[in-house]
Amino acid sequence: MRRVYVVGVGLTKVSRHYDKGLKELFAEAAWKAIEDAGNVMPKALVVGNETSSSLQDQDNLGAYLADYGGLGRIPAFKVEAACGSGGTAFYVGFSLVASGLVDVVMVAGVEKLTDARSSTTTAALAKAAEAEYESFYGASFTSLNALLMHYYMKKYKVSHEELAEWPVMMHENASQNPYAQLRFKITKEQVITSRIIAYPLRLLDASPISDGAAAVIIASEDVAKKITDTPVLVAGVGMSTDKIYMAGREHLDRMVALINAAKQAYSMAKIEPRDLDVLEIHDAFSILGVMSLEDLGLAEKGKAVELLNEGRFHPGDKPTANPSGGLKARGHPVGATGVYQIAEIAMQLRGDFPGVKVSNAEIGLASNIGGVGTSITVTILRR
Amino acid sequence: MIYPARIWRERHAHYRLVGVKCKKCGAVHYPPRPVCDKCGSRELEEIELPRKGKLISYAILHDPPTGYRDQAPLIIGIIELENGVRVLASLTDVNEKELKIGMEVEAVLRRINRKEEYGVIPYALKFRPIMI
Numbered sequence: 001m002r003r004v005y006v007v008g009v010g011l012t013k014v015s016r017h018y019d020k021g022l023k024e025l026f027a028e029a030a031w032k033a034i035e036d037a038g039n040v041m042p043k044a045l046v047v048g049n050e051t052s053s054s055l056q057d058q059d060n061l062g063a064y065l066a067d068y069g070g071l072g073r074i075p076a077f078k079v080e081a082a083c084g085s086g087g088t089a090f091y092v093g094f095s096l097v098a099s100g101l102v103d104v105v106m107v108a109g110v111e112k113l114t115d116a117r118s119s120t121t122t123a124a125l126a127k128a129a130e131a132e133y134e135s136f137y138g139a140s141f142t143s144l145n146a147l148l149m150h151y152y153m154k155k156y157k158v159s160h161e162e163l164a165e166w167p168v169m170m171h172e173n174a175s176q177n178p179y180a181q182l183r184f185k186i187t188k189e190q191v192i193t194s195r196i197i198a199y200p201l202r203l204l205d206a207s208p209i210s211d212g213a214a215a216v217i218i219a220s221e222d223v224a225k226k227i228t229d230t231p232v233l234v235a236g237v238g239m240s241t242d243k244i245y246m247a248g249r250e251h252l253d254r255m256v257a258l259i260n261a262a263k264q265a266y267s268m269a270k271i272e273p274r275d276l277d278v279l280e281i282h283d284a285f286s287i288l289g290v291m292s293l294e295d296l297g298l299a300e301k302g303k304a305v306e307l308l309n310e311g312r313f314h315p316g317d318k319p320t321a322n323p324s325g326g327l328k329a330r331g332h333p334v335g336a337t338g339v340y341q342i343a344e345i346a347m348q349l350r351g352d353f354p355g356v357k358v359s360n361a362e363i364g365l366a367s368n369i370g371g372v373g374t375s376i377t378v379t380i381l382r383r
Numbered sequence: 384m385i386y387p388a389r390i391w392r393e394r395h396a397h398y399r400l401v402g403v404k405c406k407k408c409g410a411v412h413y414p415p416r417p418v419c420d421k422c423g424s425r426e427l428e429e430i431e432l433p434r435k436g437k438l439i440s441y442a443i444l445h446d447p448p449t450g451y452r453d454q455a456p457l458i459i460g461i462i463e464l465e466n467g468v469r470v471l472a473s474l475t476d477v478n479e480k481e482l483k484i485g486m487e488v489e490a491v492l493r494r495i496n497r498k499e500e501y502g503v504i505p506y507a508l509k510f511r512p513i514m515i
Contacts, residue, residue: 119448119449122448123448123449126448132389132393132414133396133414133471134471135448136385136397136495136505136507137459137471137472137473137495137507138444138447138448138450138451138454138457138459138473138495138496139459139471139473140444140447140448142444143442143444143459144442144459146442146459147440147441147442147459147460147461147471148440150440150441150442150484151439151440151461154440154484196443196445197444197445197446198442198443198444198445198459199442199443199445200442201442243420245413245414245471246461246471247461247462247469247470247471248412248413248414248420248468248469248470252439252440252461
């Protein structure tokens with residue numbers, strides 16, 4: 001397998017972009033990435049996206065975006081794994097370069113969620129769950145996460161106030177990130193008194209509905225060394241899936257797919273969890289942030305909330321979790337999120353992330369979740 | 384989409400709580416599946432699951448999805464049946480103040496939603512507190 005490097009990144013601000021659709025968002029991020037990579041043109045495009053079909057009536061996204069973006073008649077296709085589409089697209093793009101088939105690949109994530117009214121958008125997002133045995137019963141995506149949260153809080157005797165440390169930290173980090181959607185600070189009191197979405201889960205436990213696009217350009221070693229002095233090595237990748245019917249899983253307090261994917265990525269990168277300097281992890285809801293810390297091997301099961309409240313994982317700590325503000329406050333343009341995370345980690349390692357910086361970061365990890373813990377990728381980058 | 388044929392295909396699981404039991408290792412699965420998740424065997428037989436169990440987690444939706452709004456607040460639960468199999472279902476005939484993790488519940492056939500685009504009113508099992 002060939003070594004693969006990230007040689008360019010490009011992001012749009014995560015926002016409600018009333019003036020931009022899928023194609024405009026994509027083109028903005030794509031050309032920023034191409035310029036960042038010294039104007040090298042990708043020879044293939046892999047697009048992560050979840051809802052173009054249900055919310056924008058657009059299938060055939062690879063050809064649609066490669067054409068509009070002016071990338072030429074290159075191979076291009078969409079990869080879909082719900083909110084994990086971006087990370088999964090990267091996993092596919094990585095294998096195109098690693099295998100020797102293509103030398104330079106653009107992995108992009110793009111999502112346009114805000115045109116539709118929110119009930120339509122939440123119905124589109126609910127398609128990540130089991131249609132006949134979850135959605136059929138009226139379970140929204142948020143309510144499935146609320147079930148996990150309730151179970152975890154009861155089992156480990158964690159109060160909502162303690163758990164609220166996660167979104168408070170995320171908003172604080174996002175307040176310094178120019179690409180973030182929610183750039184304001186919040187308090188624990190605001191979290192635990194915010195509107196109930198699906199009891200016990202409240203508005204400020206949830207990521208916002210977002211539009212955005214992110215692109216990274218990855219290349220083989222010989223190409224990478226020619227075009228940049230700061231190539232970032234893709235040191236490890238991993239992916240795993242889990243039973244989609246959540247109630248039928250053996251454990252409701254952990255994500256087995258994350259444990260598996262992390263194990264693969266750690267072993268490929270030849271590192272231990274304690275070697276990590278910076279993380280971008282998938283906190284679509286507060287509970288997923290804390291469960292991820294545990295399942296990545298950074299906290300004992302049931303202890304992540306306690307550690308967070310002691311100041312662990314905050315800026316200055318090793319590892320720092322979600323200096324971008326995470327899905328919670330950077331925003332969550334679902335199929336693009338995984339690519340944002342990888343671009344943010346690459347910038348942290350290069351030292352040019354424009355928000356909370358992790359100084360001298362050498363090794364970073366991105367984890368991206370599709371469904372309620374069903375399709376998970378872990379990507380480890382190294383300076 | 385609630386297509387009539389789709390409802391019909393899944394009727395045994397939705398109406399009678401039919402799952403499958405592995406003939407090799409004895410594991411019981413719901414919903415039914417062709418391959419045992421535990422041992423990989425493809426020899427499974429249909430069985431009806433117990434209709435009683437206890438609530439192990441729940442969420443209360445004050446703004447349920449379209450088609451379910453008349454049931455607000457909609458309560459979604461995970462129920463551990465008497466044989467240990469877990470299912471997801473909504474709860475009925477219960478005041479949200481009475482809800483408690485650990486409470487005993489039983490299955491009852493009810494209308495699931497109001498989506499009538501294809502001319503069917505879907506029914507399936509919901510769970511309610513056990514009436515003594």
